[in-house]
Amino acid sequence: MxxxxxxxxxxxxxxxxxxxxxxxxxxxxxxGDGPRRxxxxxxxxxxxxxxxxxxxxxxxxxxxxxxxxxxxxxxxxxxxxxxxxxxxxxxxxxxxxxxxxxxxxxxxxxxxxxxxxxxxxxxxxxxxxxxxxxxxxxxxxxxxxxxxxxxxxxxxxxxxGMRDISNSVRPIEVPEDLAGLKIRTPDDSMTIDIFAQLGANPTPMAFGELYLGLRQGAVDGQENPVVNIYSSSLHEVQSHVAVTGHKYExxxxxxxxxxxxxxxxxxxxxxxxxxxxxxxxxxxxxxxxSEEIYAEFEELLEVTHPDRGELREATAPVYEQWQQEHPEFFEQINAAAEAVRTDHQESAA
Known part of the structure; x- marks a missing residue:
């Protein structure tokens, strides 16, 4: 941590x-003795x-x-x-x-x-x-x-937002396509663990430094909600976007x-x-x-939609690690997420 x-x-x-x-x-x-107006x-x-x-x-x-x-x-x-x-x-x-x-x-x-x-x-x-x-x-x-x-x-x-991956090297179709890519991450242990598990080279960097880092090739790609990618013009220095929704923040x-x-x-x-x-x-x-930007990216960039099931399986060890570190909250948030998921499934049935 x-x-x-x-x-x-x-x-x-x-x-x-x-x-x-x-x-x-x-x-x-x-x-004074306390707050006053x-x-x-x-x-x-x-x-x-x-x-x-x-x-x-x-x-x-x-x-x-x-x-x-x-x-x-x-x-x-x-x-x-x-x-x-x-x-x-x-x-x-x-x-x-x-x-x-x-x-x-x-x-x-x-x-x-x-x-x-x-x-x-x-x-x-x-x-x-x-x-x-x-x-x-x-x-x-x-x-x-x-x-x-x-x-x-x-x-x-x-x-x-739900976070997706962009890069300037190759399209991401399967988890193995991330191997060796230098991916900028925020200063966040969870994100670093996810991309290390996927075989990428996670590289923490301040968001304000990211555009220049991508343009100069200090990093190959990054992960963010598409709104953040667009509002900071990161798509101008990237050629591929993978709609992964790999985590929410x-x-x-x-x-x-x-x-x-x-x-x-x-x-x-x-x-x-x-x-x-x-x-x-x-x-x-x-x-x-987000809806507007996804549509625009389909016109501007090469957009792929990797199988979320494959990515979920590839990142399963991350769950084991964080469950050991914070067992009580791990159980609480997973139970809450599953309860909502079950309600949605029953409503749709």
């Missing part, structure tokens, strides 16, 4: 900058998505909803496109309390809450909708409880626990309500954009 990274000089300097920004609007939290509260939200990506659109929806529900008293300042660091660096800042909140990625989040990595077990979910039904219940409650201990208040699991929306605890109760309610509504908007846009 990848442990939380110790903040370096770059992180501390970045944190100092964020603290300065945050201090402009957070006088409500300074001094001022005319306005500013909350800094960081994310790594490009404009037009559903994560970016969802952040804008959240910003608008908070402003509306608070009559302008609460301002969400959005710092996107990794302008305050990679997802890993933003998680460090949120944990340290120098960044208020982040719509982040599952891998960096799982470096603090290792059980969250099991959401990305290969082929655990058939569709994104299957994942929603599992994650929005007791699974989210369990992960949220673990997160509080690590300094994160979970506001929801946004949709980071969330974008955990987290807030610094210390910041959360210093907010008045009515502001907390506004944030919770706004985040829930923005989540629905983000998921809707993710679904719509």
């Amino acid at each position: 990848t442990p939380p990274r110790t903040p370096g000089r770059r992180d501390l300097l970045r944190g100092a900058t964020l603290a300065g920004l945050t201090g402009l609007g957070l006088s409500a939290c300074a001094g 001022t005319d306005s509260v500013r909350i800094i939200l960081g994310h790594g998505a490009a404009p037009g990506n559903p994560r970016s659109d969802g952040a804008l929806a959240f910003q608008r909803l908070v402003a509306e529900k608070s009559d302008g008293e609460v301002e969400i300042q959005i710092l996107g496109q990794e302008s305050v660091g990679s997802d890993t660096e933003m998680m460090v800042s949120v944990a340290a309390g120098t960044l208020d909140m982040s719509i982040n990625s599952q891998g960096p989040f799982a470096s603090y809450v290792p059980e969250a990595a099991l959401i990305g077990l290969p082929f655990l979910f058939e569709t994104a909708e299957h994942a929603y039904q599992v994650l929005d219940g007791e699974i989210q409650d369990s992960v949220a409880a673990m997160s509080e201990e690590k300094g994160f208040h979970v506001l929801g699991f946004w949709d980071n 969330t974008n955990p929306f987290v807030m610094s626990t210390s910041r959360w605890e210093n907010l008045d109760e009515d502001i907390r309610t506004i944030i919770e309500e706004s985040s829930a509504e923005a989540l629905e908007e983000q998921r809707r846009r993710m679904g719509e954009q």
Whole structure:
């Protein structure tokens, strides 16, 4: 498992900058016997998505909803496109309390809450909708409880999609076609384990460095939801896409626990309500954009549809490894996924 990274000089300097920004609007939290209200509260939200990506659109929806529900008293300042660091660096800042909140990625989040990595077990979910039904219940409650201990208040699991594979070397038809390919992965132990098991050479790299890495040949390919591939123009430097749906990932929306605890109760309610509504908007846009992009990729790239059964069999050892590491949560999330799958099968019969 990848442990939380110790903040370096770059992180501390970045944190100092964020603290300065945050201090402009957070006088409500300074001094006194407890939180007190001022005319306005500013909350800094960081994310790594490009404009037009559903994560970016969802952040804008959240910003608008908070402003509306608070009559302008609460301002969400959005710092996107990794302008305050990679997802890993933003998680460090949120944990340290120098960044208020982040719509982040599952891998960096799982470096603090290792059980969250099991959401990305290969082929655990058939569709994104299957994942929603599992994650929005007791699974989210369990992960949220673990997160509080690590300094994160979970506001929801946004949709980071079913993930597919692109590369510039050859079409992927069977698992063996991945052998030896240098595939960029996020900083996520589960994804690294999956691609190592498939015989690829998994190469962690910050998302902001990926386009250049693909263009210069530092990596042969990568894996992402097609929405992320398209919004960051990765398809411009790739020639093959394999629709594998090999894993599902969330974008955990987290807030610094210390910041959360210093907010008045009515502001907390506004944030919770706004985040829930923005989540629905983000998921809707993710679904719509995915359908459009799949159709466009059929025209632009060589698209293959490998047999999911073969890929599932090839990645079966990953289940054994993670079951040993987190037996209780492994059983919980697998039971929840199977229950939803069974309900769907019975409804269709």
